Each structure stands twice: as structure tokens, then as C-alpha cells.
Amino acid sequence: MTAVRLQNIRNIGIIAHIDAGKTTLTERILYYTGRTHKMGEVHDGAAVMDWMPEEQERGITITAAVTTCHWKGAVVNIIDTPGHVDFTIEVERSLRVLDGAIGVFDAVSGVEPQSETVWHQADKYRVPKLAFINKMDRPGADFWAAVASLREKLGARPLVVTIPWGEEDRFRGVIDLLAMKALKWQDETLGAVFDEGEIPAELRQAAAEAREQLLESLAEVDDRILEAYLGEQPLSRQELSQALHRVTLALQGVPVYCGAALRNKGIQPLLDGIRDFLPNPTEVPPIQGEHPLTGEVETRPPSLGGPVTALVFKIMLDQGQRLTYVRLYSGALRTGQEIYNPLKKVTEKVTRIWRMHANKREPLEEAQAGSIVALVGLKFSTTGDTLCSADRPLVLEPITSYLPVISLAIEPETRDDQERLGPALVRVAEEDPSLKVHVDEDTGQTLLSGMGELHLEVVLHRLEREHHIRIRAGRPQVVYRETIAGRAAGAGVFDRELAGKFHFAQVTLEVAPRPRGAGNAFASLLPPDHPALAWVPVVEQAVSEALDGGPVYGHPAVDVAVALSEAQVREGQATEMAFRIATMAAVKQALTQARPLLLEPIMQVEIITPEEFTGEVLGDLHARKGKVEQLLAKGPVRFVSGQAPLAQMFGYATGLRSLTQGRGTFTLQFHHFGSVER
16 A cells, blocks of 8 residues: 555656746646646636735746645646746755656747756756646747757757647647657647547658657667667557656656647646656655764655654745645654654644645645645744654755845834834745845844845735735845955954953964855864864854954955964963954954955846847947847847846846837846956
């Protein structure tokens, strides 16, 4: 029973660039699997998965929504993720707990910047993937060009399973290359029913060539197919399906489907692909973690009888309840059960377990290995924490967050707003790890830092809508960093009598630049018998704090190597305070002498503009200190890609609209921190 149940589960995510049709596809999946009885449309603000008021108003996905449906014996847990770059943390933490993913691509644009980012995020976690080329009915749709972009931009090996039957306004259905049948959907059933027939005469050669190409691609990576292919043996549909399953799991190929989600075409073959080619929890490597006391690496295979092991990947405050979303990797969790958090060193009690369907809930008495559920009753556990059995503790790899690139100052309008603001900010920041809240010590201002203008705008609207707090906000400001271009040494001394006690420490440090993006590093060069050796941890902590607020410009210092070269102590006078203050002074002196540099966020910018406005768009980008890297022509539009400082790109949406009569679109994505050009 256990093995069968686990083998029926598919934990998948739908990932893509903004506006590729992820949520529309998810709505169709829910309708055809019987999970919903009415299709919600994104453009009407009625999509089931976009349930937040912010999402419905803007027509975009902001938060990853979880749901469960059933298809031909498979239990499919789906996470619909945002496509906008400002909400990349939602994709990151979703992919961390998934076993498979569907990349959705626009048949006109192919691989776009954010789809590239999320695809590589999935690669990082070694998540097997399917590709769905959507919007085959759009003017300019080009299936084979989109497939080529998978190969060129993502380095994927496309394994085309369905090809389009017509394109643009002539798109009628798909040709299934496994069954070698033509599938045509019935409009009057909203695509719930399709007819399977012979391939039309005009497409037979194209279908035969595409199937031959599929066999060749499989033969390159699968020995069993190679043997049959070389021996010219016929291959059954089952043998091909098994080969596609093996190759997908080994991350050696990506089955590719096509359709038009908005026109209700091409969804059922994709559902078959989810069931047949994506892994169940027993087919992915067992989760690994460290024992919190010994540091030894342990694995936890997915079994109901194993010790409870779960990862918290999302916190949500809904209807006054704190929902803790978890992926259960091993064991079973029951209502009323106590569970241990080894990172926080606390025991929590699960008062309720919910199976989520977007913002609707279904109560469960028990959640089992392979499940994705929401728990009620956990007060201390946050995103990235591990939950486990107290007698078998394990710490799983945490979920990485992102550095914010933009901030703004906020202040409440009234005293009542002031009292509610603090707790509200704590709750919002708990839900969203990419949002940082900071009080500036010099000005006393509350600063919100996030991933982009839209991110901060959504947070402000949520504070007003959900917490009823009226807020005045300043203009968005760029989050700068500082670093150094040279080497230098610095010394700090603290020698004082305070409250009748002498405090003394002398610290000498050396600083050197590290490669961009390498992060900060600390090393002690003191010999093993040095009298100040016991104070090295205090020095390391003080160095970290000093770099957090760079002493030159006041921004966090990055990519700096700090080495403790000498320290002096006096008998009975060495104290933690003395070492901290001496270290801070040494760091400041060293950084000031090491040719400090100010760094600013440099953004990757991708612009799609009609051909006739290309000159104005390029001129404007140049005026904003942008550098054009590539200019591609695709039909009547031009794709411009390059880099520009974030400080110059505020309000670019309005600027581009006026330059292109409202027809241009763009995406901004953080690329790196670069030197500020004076």
C-alpha cells in the first residue's frame, strides 16, 4: 500500500517568464482533472490560483499557490509560481520542495529572461522538467523556433512529444508522436473532450520526420533505444514512454508539448506526461541533511515508517491563522502530534493539518511522506527550518534568500498606525524572506528593502489592505554596497578604565579584495600558542558587524578578505568589549586605506519594441548609461538586451510606454553589483 501510494504522487511546479500562461494552464489542469467545475480566467480576475486581491487586480501571480488534483490514478500536487522577477524567492523556495517542474514558454518569444532564470534554479536543485510551448494560436507563433531556443538558451535536449497541427489562427490541435495520432479538441466541451484520428495527409511526412528525430535524440542518451534503433526494430509506445521516463529522470532530456491553454487545446497530453515522465517521491534521491549534534550527513528515504522529516518552505497568515507550509519527506504527521525544530531548538505542536487548494482548505487527520500540506499551531518555525522527530534530529539544507536591491523609507500617518506598523512589518517579513526591514540609526526612518519597485508597491498595498495601516512612502532608493580595490592593514587599540575595571585589547588586521560575488571571508593568522587565541571568535563576530555597515560610505561591505595578523592582551584586562571596539576601529582604518569603491546594482534589461521605435529606445537606454549587448529582429519587433544601472531605470515603464506608443515591454533583473561611474 505504502509503495503504491508514494509511486502515485507527483509534486510539480509550473515555472515561466511573466505572461507565458502559467496560471491559465493551471486553471485548465484543475478543470480537466475535475478539481474545479468552472475555469477561472486571469484577465477576468477570476483565476482560482490567483486568489489575492493584489493578484486579481494586476493579473499577475505574486505568491506561490498550492493545490492538489487527480489524473488517471496519479495524485498531482501543483505549485503555481510567479513569473515576475521581483518574486523570484517564491520560485526558489517552491523548487526546493518539488520533484518535477513544467516550464511554460510563449510560442512567439521562446525562452525569455525570467524563464531562463527559473529554469536554471530548477537545474540547481536537479529537478526533472517538461516543457510546454503555449500560445500556438498567437500571430507569429513558431513552434520549432521556440524548441530551438530551449536548446540554445537553456542547454536543454528537447524531446518533442507533440507537434502543432497548424499555427496562429489555423491552430487546430496537436499530433501525438508516441501514438502517431492527430488530436482535435471539441470547442463545445471547453476542450474537455478531444477526437483521436489519423494524421492528415499534409502532415504525415512532418510527423514521420519529427518522430525519427525523437528516436535519434533518445538513442543518443539511452542504450536500450540505441540498440533497437540500430537494429531497426519497431518500438512500442510503452517502450518509448519508459525511455522518456528514464531520460527525464536522469536530466538528460526534456519532453516537449505544445498547445494553446487559453483555447483549451493540448492540455491532456501534458497531463499524461506529468504522470508518465515526471518522478514520484521514491524516484528522486533521498533527502540529505546533517545531524545537529555530530554534523554527520544522513539520508532519509521517503517511507511512511521512517522518522518524521519535513522542510518549512513558506509561511502564510490567512484569516488570522499562521499557516506553515511544509513538504513531508519521511514519516507521517498527525493532528495533535509534537514535532521538533532543531534550528530553533524548540518543540512545536501541530493542532491542524490542511490540504490547500489555493486559499481554500481541506482538513486532514494525517499527512504522509510525499505530501505538501499546511500546518496550524507552529509559532516559531520559519521558512527554511527543518521539522523532525526529537529522537532522530536532522537539519536539511536551508532555503537561500536574495539580497535586496531597492529600498524606500516609510512612516505611518497617525499614532494608531504607528502602533500597528511594527507587528504588521514583522508578519509581512516573516512571510517574505526577500523583504528586509531596517531602522536607520542616524535618521530614525523605517526602511523597507526588496527586489524591485513592484515588490515594494505590493508590500505597501498589503499593509494598507490587510492591516489597515495608512502609510506615507518616500521615493525608492537604490541599495548600494561598498568594497575595496587594494590591500591595506589597520590597527585598533582599546585601553580604558571603566567602573573601576581595566579593559585592554590591541588588534591588527589586513584586508584584501576578493573576486566579485565571492562574499566576505575571515581568517586568523595567529599561531596555535598565541595568548589571544581564545578571543578570535569575538574578533570574527566584530569584523562581520563592522562589514555590515561599511565604515566608509555606510553601506554593507562585500567581497572583502580580512585576516587577523596580530593581537595583544594584558593579564586580567582582556575583555569582550575591548576586543570588539578595537576590531571595529582596525576594520575602519584598513578599509579606508584600501581604496574603497562604491558599488551599485547593475540590472539585465530585456526590451521588446516595434521596429519603428528601435532608434528612440536605444538612444534612451544609452542616455540612462545602459550598454546594449544584443539586438535581434523577429518579425515586426526587435529584442534588445543589455545592462543598465538600477538608479537610472526608475520609472522606466512610463518612459518606454511614451517612446513606443504603449507597445513596448521590458523586464529588469538583477545581474551584479558594479562600480558606480562618476
